[in-house]
Amino acid sequence: MDATAHHYAITVTDLERAVEFYRDVLGLDVSSRFSVGGDAFATGVGVDGASAEFAHLDAGGSRLELVSYDPEGDERSDPQLNEPSATHLGLEVDDLVSVYEELPEDIETLSEPQTTESGTTILFVVDPEGNLVELLQP
Structure with missing residues (x-):
């Protein structure tokens, strides 16, 4: 397999607020926005009845994907970098x-x-x- 990076994703509750932060504070350009739903998507992400709104931002050769799901999952506790499965x-x-x-x-x-x-x-x-x-x- 010759895998290459396609995007890095962050799931958010408020897509507009997240886009404003990454665009206005960190200076990333929004390259696309779109919605996805349907049975194939719900099955693919393993969430019954799922649909999602997406924003792709250009991070200098990398693509940052912000995604907001419906239905929304449970919130997690404050992230700590030393916890297993922590991401940044x-x-x-x-x-x-x-x-x-x-x-x-x-x-x-x-x-x-x-x-x-x-x-x-x-x-x-x-x-x-x-x-x-x-x-x-x-």
Whole structure:
């Protein structure tokens, strides 16, 4: 098998709010929006009667897929990076300190930018759905 990455997906409860965050705060461009439903989709995702609204955003050569399902699943607890099955999205930026300084005041972060032993500067922000996004500068 020759698998290649197609997209990275985040399930959200409020698609508009999520699109605004990734577009307006993180600067990703919306490349498409669409809906999917029907028996084949519901069977494929393993959710009876499922339909979904999608937004695809351009993350510099990678595709970020935001998806909002109907019916909506149960909420999960606050994510912790050290928990098994924890996930996060990583986005590289040119000047992390400037990005941090320009973040709107209502954007939650885990800390100020930190330079690790590897020399990479990292900053984790929390999106409106509680998902962790790592902004990094190598």
